[in-house]
Amino acid sequence: MTAVMHRSLVRAAVVTVVITLSGSLLGFVRDLLVARYFGADGGTDAFLVAWTVPETAFPLVVEGAMAFLLVPLFSRALTEGREPRDVVAATLPRVVAALALGSVAVMVFAPWIVRLIAPGLADPALAVTCTRLTALTILTFGVAGYVSAALRATHVFGAPATIHLAYNVGILALIWSLHGRFGIVAAAAGVALGGALMVAAQLPSFLRHVGLPRRVTLRRTSLVTFGAFAPLAVYTLSRQAQVFVERFLGSHLEPGTISHLNYAQKVAQLPMLVALLVCTVTFPTLARNVAAQQVEAARKRLEEDLRTVTALIVVAAAYLVVFAPEIIGLLLEHGAFTAADTEATAAIMRVYAFGLFGHAMVGVLCRPFFTGERPDWFPAVAMGVGLAVNAVLAALLVPHFGGPAIAAANGAGITVTAVLLLVGMRRRVIDVSLASLGAAAARLGLAAAVAAVAGVLCGRVTHGAVSVFLGGAVMLAVFAVTAYASGVRRVR
Template sequence: MTSATPRAGHYARAAALTGALTVLGSLLGFGRDLLLAATFGADTRTDAFLVAWMVPETAAPLLIEGAMAFVLIPLFTRSAANGQDLRPAVTATLPPIALLLAGAAALTALAAPWLVHLLAPGIADPDLAARCMRLTAPTILAFGLAGYASAALRSRERFAAPAAIYAVYNIGIIACTLTGHDRLGVLAAALGVMIGGLAMVAAQAPAFARHVGLPGGVRPVAVALPLAAFAPVAVYTLLRQGQVVIERLFGSTLGEGAISHLNYAQKIAQLPMVLSLALATVTFPRLARHIAARDAPAAARRLAGDLTAAAVIVLPATAALVVFAPEIVAVLLQHGAFTGADTAATAHVMRLYSLGLLGQAVVGVACRAYFCGTRPSRFPITAMAAGLAATAVPGGPRRTPVGGGRHRAGQRGRDHPDRGDPAARPARRAGGRRRRPGRGAAGRALPRRRGGGSGGRVAGPNRLQRTEPRRRPGGGPARGGARVRRGDDHTIRGADPDDRSARGRAMRPATAPLVLMYHSVDSCAADPLRVTVSPRRFARQMRWLAAQGWRGVSVRELHAAHAAGEARGLVGLTFDDGYADFVSRALPVLLAHGFTATVYVVAGRLGGHNAWDPGGPRKALLDARQVRQVAAAGMEIGSHTLGHVSLPGLDAAALGHELTRSREVLGELIGTQVTGFAYPYGHAGPREVAAVRAAGYSHACAIRPSAPGGWHALPRTYVGERDGPARLLAKHVRHRLRWRGPW
């Protein structure tokens, strides 16, 4: 009992160190992927590189964490447990293994063109892929030596150097890409893979020489490599990696960028699983000792603990990846050449990957128990073969795009004028056929619908929702279009969002629509009230919205789209107070993106200034001519009362006058009915909401209403000068969490 605590503390420290270094390696891996995405995007170059990257991707699980570890760790652990020196075993086994690996690397380099044709028959640039593969082929030798050293060091309970190998590997790729992409293009990344592999060996060499010993100088012992044990482990590992090969085989036929989207999605989704397997790696020597000693209860407890730890890590991460897939991909990858269209495709694929994370983690942990004994079981191989078949069979016959891939018919995506502007591209039916977008109540295109007939998917930035036809009792489709299944933020088509009956409340969106609140767009040195966004920042914010696949719309258009069940991909844009700078600063940017917005005008102060803000900068307001100009440009004009007064401080008569007279003034000015309202200062209680509804407005915006008001007290998200992409993303997440439920 006295030695148990220090030993438990040793393993705890080893687990913490391994976890920290694994996280560092994963973060550098994210940095590597982010750099590749920003530098090369998702096109034929990255597709060629990723086909070549299948060599190290296959070698790594086979030679570092897979078959090599499963066979050598039990072998070395038994020797260490018996007090034997490992150098004789190293002298007997390392040279023939290195010779075999060198031959495999040379053969791969020579056969690179044939392998490219076999693995990706539809790739656009097979010559570039073959050149990249020749550069990555030496990783077979490098990874094999790194895996050998890792197994020997772990059997000696030395975990730091083996855990650091992925960090140095990614540093090599990042350094080569940064320094060589101008001259070598994507070949610089392939060269970095080779250099990173050599760095993995170099990082472990000092610890290996000190704690294990280099081969030579001792008489080798007769150590028979357990090839009978190695073969099942190798088959299992290759079957597991075969899923990636199958995906890229099919991806090569889906169009430019599809392989890249699959790769980026997989790399992000696998992080929780990699962390759980890294922690299990620390305890693997203990599991091997328990099994070698035939201590079944201890082995079962160790395995149960590893499975529990994997579930604790993977399950919450899966939920986060599914819910916030577009936001995660955008923050990590959407920079430089990686566009909003690439983000949408990658996020959709990542959601599908995430659903299988727990199963992959459980298999990765549990299979270690089968390969520790003298007779490896056939069950892991059978399970992995079934998984490979499940990957290959559904994807084989159709090979239709799932989430991404630009078709090669006509111009390539990078040369197409609409690339990167999802709102400008026509919608596609399944299989790539184009169709005209639907039109909303305001006469503008509604979000794109994928899928034909009475069913299909409505595409948006957050998820794809499935629609299904209404059915008559006899089984045929009923009139009135499709019924949309209830989800996070949509209603049943045709429902009145303001129906206050129990049925109306049940059909109300579970999350309030996202509406952004602006005031002035101008250059302003001193703005203590923070009502001003600079033109440059505003333009960046609108570009970011478009890059996410969102379309900014007026509240009137958002209201109509929600009533029709067509609000996916829409975000409301509002501008309070009706500042004159809207015409010169904001309007051109909105029109350039095809956006609309609602401008809330103080009807009794046309052509004046913001006298209600004595502590802020003096700003001119829209005059009558400018209000008509804004309306003619397709923007909605809404009321912000006559004098920008706080409504809760008014008596009933004054309240009614502010609401009705401002609506009349603006309606006469623009020649159409005014249906939108915004509460000055965001002050909206139950009395004010009821008065706005009674005055004839169909929708109204607050900020944080004091009582649920539905479409007559929409909550809004303030946007200011400091809000870049990360803050906008955080505010979007906060909005979804804050306004989930009655609003």
């Protein structure tokens, strides 16, 4: 790789990370605003059921399917000296037609979809209205994913990175301006607007670097075989199906339970998203090591990622458990979000925190399976087993323990998946050292426990925002010192 190309990729990576993180932070502001204006009740539950549509569509047609189908196709066209717009002419009409059909189908069958996802919902009519609005995202997300894939194939990364930012700007704009008149429906309309802005934000760059086709061609075009795409799609849908379990069972509990679950999960997952950013940066190196059959280098790279993510997650989980009520109160207890909502959400978040390690490990361990020429089916199978454990445990425990039981079942299911992925990966992809990883995890877990004790003591002498910030600083310092003293040296 030339120095110029290396600098170009570094700049592209920095731009992508900065813009993507900005969009994610804006998404967190969106959640805070929803809590402030609408609280946690039957109306927010209805909106979250409708939000299942874009939540399912995004990983398929933006982050997953569309990229895996189209990036190789555009790349081959450029390698062969053909213009990208020729690929657009042969593929875009079919893609748009299929996406439009999907949006129309969800609009038409919205009542049945709502009944299937959340049969015990307090206000199903409101959920149907919101679902019909969010159904537009199947088309807009798909087109945005198509445009992103085409731009990335031509080495344009800035515009695709803006999609999270554009999406959340649309939602925030309508929530802020229309919440008083239309209530939670304004948020659903904002989701629809945000999807359209995802396309609009990339369109100028797409026209400049790719271009519209001179004519539409209807010849048969081979994208990627279904067999190569299917494992990734099944894995993605199986992981997303955890949300279906949550909303199906939550709909039979008190109104607002689905909202409490959602708020708790969104706050708890913030440290996990930061931790997995490490793996996003190192994944290309891991993929190159695997492709070049550099087994030892791939093993070291993966073990370093696992140790680093473990360190970040265990201290974050300890912090969330110790200061859950204070964190939720500081972030969400404003406007319509009451003290009772804070108590319920904090109780659920404490349970979710224990499952963060499993979620983070799945995020790391699934990647080696997708480094080969054809994605492996094993992650989809492992995720299916974990999903079954999640559903069975939740069904058994929810009648006795309510919302926290859903969070506990989620953690148990994803942990089973993580164990299966670790065992399967050692046999099929990379044989990591369980002894080394286990010793590091034990030391880091001990350091997190000591930090938790320090956090509890700090919480007894401080209150409110002071407790949240000072307690976090104390816990982080104690964790670092204890981990170092216990022999952890290899986590940079």
